[in-house]
Amino acid sequence: MKKILFVTSEAHPLIKTGGLADVSGSLPKALIEMGVDVRLIMPNYQAIKTIGEIYYKSTVRVNNINAHILETRLPGTKVPVWLVDCPELFGYPGNPYVDEQGKPWVNNAERFAFFCRITVEVAMNRGYLEWTPDIIHCNDWQTGLVPALLSLEKHPRPATIFTIHNMAYQGLFSKETRVLLNLPSRLWSPNGIEFNGMLSFIKGGLAYADRITTVSPTYANEIQTADFGYGVEGLLSYRQKYLTGIVNGIDTDHWNPQADTNISACYDASTLHKKKLNKTALQIKYNLPVDNKTPIFVLISRLVEQKGIDILLECLPEMLTLPLQFLLLGKGDKLLEQKLSQFAKIHSEKMVINLGYDEAIAHQFEAGADIFLMPSRFEPCGLNQLYSQRYGTVPIVTRTGGLADTVVDTLPETIKNKTATGFVFKAPTTGSLMEAIKRALIVYEDSKNWKQLQINGMKKDYSWNRSAEEYLALYEQL
Numbered sequence: 001m002k003k004i005l006f007v008t009s010e011a012h013p014l015i016k017t018g019g020l021a022d023v024s025g026s027l028p029k030a031l032i033e034m035g036v037d038v039r040l041i042m043p044n045y046q047a048i049k050t051i052g053e054i055y056y057k058s059t060v061r062v063n064n065i066n067a068h069i070l071e072t073r074l075p076g077t078k079v080p081v082w083l084v085d086c087p088e089l090f091g092y093p094g095n096p097y098v099d100e101q102g103k104p105w106v107n108n109a110e111r112f113a114f115f116c117r118i119t120v121e122v123a124m125n126r127g128y129l130e131w132t133p134d135i136i137h138c139n140d141w142q143t144g145l146v147p148a149l150l151s152l153e154k155h156p157r158p159a160t161i162f163t164i165h166n167m168a169y170q171g172l173f174s175k176e177t178r179v180l181l182n183l184p185s186r187l188w189s190p191n192g193i194e195f196n197g198m199l200s201f202i203k204g205g206l207a208y209a210d211r212i213t214t215v216s217p218t219y220a221n222e223i224q225t226a227d228f229g230y231g232v233e234g235l236l237s238y239r240q241k242y243l244t245g246i247v248n249g250i251d252t253d254h255w256n257p258q259a260d261t262n263i264s265a266c267y268d269a270s271t272l273h274k275k276k277l278n279k280t281a282l283q284i285k286y287n288l289p290v291d292n293k294t295p296i297f298v299l300i301s302r303l304v305e306q307k308g309i310d311i312l313l314e315c316l317p318e319m320l321t322l323p324l325q326f327l328l329l330g331k332g333d334k335l336l337e338q339k340l341s342q343f344a345k346i347h348s349e350k351m352v353i354n355l356g357y358d359e360a361i362a363h364q365f366e367a368g369a370d371i372f373l374m375p376s377r378f379e380p381c382g383l384n385q386l387y388s389q390r391y392g393t394v395p396i397v398t399r400t401g402g403l404a405d406t407v408v409d410t411l412p413e414t415i416k417n418k419t420a421t422g423f424v425f426k427a428p429t430t431g432s433l434m435e436a437i438k439r440a441l442i443v444y445e446d447s448k449n450w451k452q453l454q455i456n457g458m459k460k461d462y463s464w465n466r467s468a469e470e471y472l473a474l475y476e477q478l
């Protein structure tokens with residue numbers, strides 16, 4: 001069995017800003033349960049929440065800066081985690097990527113280039129950790145320089161996989177940054193880490209990794225087109241043979257309506273009637289009229305353009321005339337936050353907005369809601385539509401990326417053959433979204449069909465079992 005070093009900039013429950021953390025927390029866990037020797041390496045941010053013991057392993061030095069490698073476990077798992085400890089670069093409070101104002105930390109290039117270099121030292125056994133990987137599995141731009149730098153190392157060296165969780169974040173920096181970071185000039189070409197005269201971290205992964213994966217088959221096709229490829233669609237088409245899409249699994253222990261300690265009443269497909277206790281709890285908590293018949297719509301998201309929040313905003317005047325209640329949990333763009341808050345203030349009997357990041361509330365929303373809104377412009381995989389299906393909360397999603405791959409639209413034939421799990425609309429426009437909302441409300445009126453939709457979703461297997469097998473097959477190929 002191959003030895004895998006999983007390289008990531010966030011992992012749940014140590015630190016999380018989005019779906020990457022969910023995957024980094026749950027895929028290694030699934031792999032280790034399948035008997036794979038996997039370890040995780042990530043920066044030791046100040047905000048990391050470790051529990052349990054932490055050991056000092058060694059000190060590695062690059063560019064005259066020391067990093068201490070500390071070992072701990074991913075909480076609740078057997079996965080060893082190596083924390084790259086360098087307070088000078090990672091010892092800031094809060095978010096790993098941005099400051100309080102949402103602006104990227106000014107030295108992000110230096111921070112993640114350092115992280116990549118340390119990872120290469122560890123991978124080449126120059127960190128004296130008595131464990132050398134066969135494969136380095138990198139994730140997103142923060143790890144992009146690892147395949148590039150490793151490509152300059154002599155054999156034997158580990159093979160590399162680069163997984164794209166979101167093409168929209170590329171780690172682009174000025175060309176002077178390359179000199180500042182002392183990156184080898186051999187990597188600096190349009191076929192390497194240069195992108196239109198800038199330094200691109202993500203291209204380090206796309207150009208040099210032995211295999212590229214992304215988090216759904218539809219997104220793997222989309223990113224080879226100009227609409228979704230952010231200018232690197234050509235490179236991705238060129239490397240098509242090495243590019244595959246593997247849908248993310250979810251942590252079915254953590255997202256389990258049968259044993260969720262965050263919610264008022266646990267339930268499963270056979271005790272679905274108990275779900276309404278969670279609905280009532282939400283209505284009481286948020287001062288909404290307590291009424292089981294009125295459907296609760298929820299949205300949990302980073303509030304950014306990608307997620308179609310502006311499209312939703314345009315729908316709100318009409319949406320809020322319909323018989324529904326709407327709860328939103330999110331954080332992000334200040335202007336979007338402001339506009340949403342204004343709506344919630346005017347329509348407080350129907351809409352409540354919670355501007356924050358709260359894991360427990362996310363679980364309560366999933367358990368208590370009837371419908372989950374996800375009008376994303378693009379969505380590499382998306383996790384909330386998976387959590388929603390598992391919680392019997394019917395998702396309304398755009399037909400894009402992983403949403404297209406994991407939600408089956410409700411049509412006469414899919415109702416009949418019991419495959420329907422949600423409502424899928426064609427294009428990220430207000431017209432399409434409104435139409436889907438109205439379609440959902442019509443089906444909601446028919447309690448028998450609605451229950452069937454819920455059960456269809458709840459019965460689907462979104463655990464890591466299948467997807468981890470796909471990664472395993474890929475590891476074995478290398």
Ligand code: ADP
Nearest residue numbers: 018019301302329330356357358362382383384
């Ligand atoms: P992305 O990675 O693009 O943000 P995903 O759907 O893949 O989107 O994953 C988002 C993850 O972050 C989910 O686990 C979701 O529940 C969580 N999340 C997003 N915003 C919030 C929030 N405000 N509070 C709690 N959890 C959130």
